Amino acid sequence: MVDSMSLNDYVKYMTQTVVQHLEKSPQERRTIKELRKTERPAFLFRWFGVIPYALMLFFKRK
Incomplete structure (x- = not known):
């Protein structure tokens, strides 16, 4: 029963x-997506x- 409850909660x-x-x-979804892209760290750092x-x-620096 516990598993079905957690599955139900997840759904x-x-x-x-x-x-x-x-x-x-x-437009709101687009702006949120653009904000996430700008906050993302650099490619080398991420990977x-x-x-x-x-x-x-x-x-x-050299």
Whole structure:
């Protein structure tokens, strides 16, 4: 019974999330998407960690 309740809660949460997303206007969704893109860290930092980013900064100074 515990598993069915957690599944039920998950379905309820997902349904609420989808409905909230669909109720937003297309412009509002677009601005949220653009904000997420600008807040995203650099490609090298995201994929390979701090070391390539530190090396890049080190070589830029020279």
